[in-house]
Amino acid sequence: MGLETIQSNDKSLPELVAGQITGLIADNEYKKGEKLPNEFQLAQSLNVGRGTIREAIKILVSKNIVEIRRGLGTFVAEKPGLVDDPLGLGFIKNKRKLTKDLLEVRSMIEPEIAALAAERATDSDIEKILEACQAVEDKIHKGETFEEDDVAFHKLIAKSSKNQVVLNVLPVIHSAIKELVEVTNAGLTEQTMRTHRAVADAIAAREPEKAKEAMLAHMLYNKEYLGKH
Numbered sequence: 001m002g003l004e005t006i007q008s009n010d011k012s013l014p015e016l017v018a019g020q021i022t023g024l025i026a027d028n029e030y031k032k033g034e035k036l037p038n039e040f041q042l043a044q045s046l047n048v049g050r051g052t053i054r055e056a057i058k059i060l061v062s063k064n065i066v067e068i069r070r071g072l073g074t075f076v077a078e079k080p081g082l083v084d085d086p087l088g089l090g091f092i093k094n095k096r097k098l099t100k101d102l103l104e105v106r107s108m109i110e111p112e113i114a115a116l117a118a119e120r121a122t123d124s125d126i127e128k129i130l131e132a133c134q135a136v137e138d139k140i141h142k143g144e145t146f147e148e149d150d151v152a153f154h155k156l157i158a159k160s161s162k163n164q165v166v167l168n169v170l171p172v173i174h175s176a177i178k179e180l181v182e183v184t185n186a187g188l189t190e191q192t193m194r195t196h197r198a199v200a201d202a203i204a205a206r207e208p209e210k211a212k213e214a215m216l217a218h219m220l221y222n223k224e225y226l227g228k229h
Contacts, residue, residue: 018057036074089175105172110157111211114212115212116163116208120160125160133153137193137196151174157203199215202214
C-alpha cells in the first residue's frame with residue numbers, strides 16, 4: 001500500500017513522505033553526508049509521484065535535514081535538523097543583554113558538562129582538551145584573536161561528556177562565546193587563561209567536583225566583567 005492511500009487529517013502527503021525519509025535517515029538507512037537516491041528512484045521506492053518527492057525534499061531542506069548541491073544531487077546534512085542559529089539569537093539587537101542571558105544559561109549547564117567530562121573523558125579526549133587550552137593561551141600571549149580556539153575548547157569538553165543531547169546544544173554555547181568576545185572585546189584574557197586551565201586540569205585529574213567548580217568560576221568571571229563594563 002502506497003502513501004497515496006493513507007492520507008492524514010493532520011499532515012499532507014509530502015509531509016508524510018518527508019517523515020518517512022527522516023525515519024530512514026534516523027535509522028541510518030541514509031547516513032550523514034550521503035547522497036540520496038534520485039527523485040525517480042525515491043518516487044518508485046516510496047510509491048508516490050515525483051511531484052510529491054519534490055515537495056517532501058523542500059520540507060527536508062527547510063529543516064536542514066537534507067541539502068541540495070547544484071549539479072550533484074541531494075545529500076543528508078552533516079548535522080541533520082540542526083541550524084546555526086536555532087533560537088534566533090541573531091535577531092536580538094541588545095547584544096549586551098543577550099550575552100548576560102546566555103551566560104545565565106551556560107552557568108546552568110556547562111559546569112555539569114565539565115563534571116561529566118571529568119568522569120567520562122578518555123585519555124585521548126583529555127589530551128585534546130589540554131592542547132585546546134594551550135592553543136587559547138598561545139593566541140592570547142601573541143595578542144591574536146582566540147574565539148575559534150575558545151569554542152574548540154568548550155566543544156571538546158562537551159564531546160567528552162559522552163552525552164548526545166549536549167552535542168545538540170553546542171550551537172547555543174558557540175553563540176554565547178561569540179557574543180561574549182564581541183561585547184568584551186576579548187578583555188577577559190587573564191581570567192580566561194586561568195579558569196580554562198583550572199577546568200582542563202580538573203578534567204585531566206578526573207575530579208568532577210573541581211571541574212564543575214572551575215567551570216562555574218569561569219562563568220562568574222565573565223558575568224562580573226560584563227557587570228562592570
